[in-house]
Amino acid sequence: MENIEKIQKIGSWVSYRPDIKVVDCTIRDGGLTNNFNFSEDFLKAVYKCCLDSGVDYMEVGYKASKKIFSTSDFGPMKFSTEEDIRKIVGENDTNLKLSVMADSERTDYHNDILPKDQSVLDLIRVATYIHQIPTALDIVKDAKDKGYETSINLMSISTVPTDELDEALNLLGNSEADVIYLVDSFGSLYSEQTRSLASKYLSIANQGNKKIGIHAHNNQQLAYSNTIEALILGVSFLDATISGFGRGAGNCPMELLLGFLKNPKYHQRPVVKCIQENLIPLKESGVNWGYDMAYMLTGQLNIHPKAAIAFIESEKNKNYIDFFDKIDNGY
């Protein structure tokens, strides 16, 4: 059997695309590994790295509701109050834009997201499962009315039937969101699937005045590869984290992405420096992330990494065969 896939490439090999925006999610996704228990020095070092490396956005954390989550269980960036953000960034009188993520149904957005003129934040990213889309759209409308840029990040799409995904994207395409994100929550997507989905999302974007972003996970060592594939097709908001720091297998590594992008405003050296001085010590202190055979298996099975996270966190002498046998039978 033979078939031809046509890749309509945007941009050329030697030049660069000024529409590309790099979004650093180091604190927000990395905070899932340690309940946001970061020192102020660490947070400031990541902020400085974002400034020096020329990335476009830094996501400082979540806007989680204090009615749902306790401040005694999580560090400040789980909640990202204006006061706590300003401890790190001051007035952020820079070209770097700041974002937070609001999880649909886990955020008290009416109260906790302030009008834009009272905030150092620029972008509200709304994470949603498909059944929460009406809530997500209301958060977007609220944020838009308050003066923010907005994105909708539709999660776990690798388990959503195609017709439901199409209906969801149609809703998002007609929403007020500025950016719609292709999210590979389980790190299960292959390049062919990523290209096919990116094309679908881009056709939605082209109907309105929207951008498409990608947020990849590295369960199968494909986070960087899939990010590049998506950007070649025209996806323009690229999520990455320093040293791939993030839950489970982690994310698209910023150092790889900035080594690929040719816009002279991006600089790789500050990322190398931040890894040397902050991420390597963090890993040595016992915080776990990055590619591991257990995450590979959950990615290949297209399931949530929580079983792999529990396996890696709980056992000192890891028995991968046992994990393989259990996960293969619906752990």
Next chain:
Amino acid sequence: MENIEKIQKIGSWVSYRPDIKVVDCTIRDGGLTNNFNFSEDFLKAVYKCCLDSGVDYMEVGYKASKKIFSTSDFGPMKFSTEEDIRKIVGENDTNLKLSVMADSERTDYHNDILPKDQSVLDLIRVATYIHQIPTALDIVKDAKDKGYETSINLMSISTVPTDELDEALNLLGNSEADVIYLVDSFGSLYSEQTRSLASKYLSIANQGNKKIGIHAHNNQQLAYSNTIEALILGVSFLDATISGFGRGAGNCPMELLLGFLKNPKYHQRPVVKCIQENLIPLKESGVNWGYDMAYMLTGQLNIHPKAAIAFIESEKNKNYIDFFDKIDNGY
């Protein structure tokens, strides 16, 4: 600027391609990390893993000349004498085929490669730089005359000008080799380049009765991704190693590849078992391989990983900034 890349895909998503051959290079490429100082138990465990997992070929080592390399500096699989191979595989009365690699100008092929009927080997793979092709072709002819399958693995093509590569491929296309390998020696190729090169190699293959193989390195976390991209286009000989074991950043991980391939003859569990019982202990014993920021930098700069290998082997407190500054200025 816009342009369309057409990918002519061979095979479908749910079925499998019986022409695919998986080549395990664990011992041969991994031996470059420890001068082939493997225990007999380790060698036998890898052999058993290859048998149980259903891969098609196992590369047992190099056929290096004892006139050039000393047996006191290297373990047996640097030389892969018939006697030493049989210590591991006996008569190899199995479906698994065995290969060795002969480096052009570093092998005493007339004497050391025996007639096929005196050997347990099936495939002679000839590694060559572009300036050694006449020697490589003579080794292929010699091996072919002795009754073996043969391949030519043209190395370091990422630094070869396009017109010279085209001329080289024309020579290889008219040679007696059964397989021509696309080799990403420095782990520097991106997916677009891999697809473009794979298409070029496949057009050579289609002119004769040849197959194309791929041997990728993981400097940019693209070894697996590029291997899949090449196979989608029709490349059929796929090199991989257990746990990605191999020089520097290592190779395409076998566990990822077998998780992707759908031919029911392949089994992932024996690879998980071999990693658990042999590769993890090897790594814990101090043998170094796998993705590291230093290898990422040599890959992105399209240079040999030797500076990164020296950096990683020599220093306990690694200063990546220093490495970055040196390598960026022609270390």
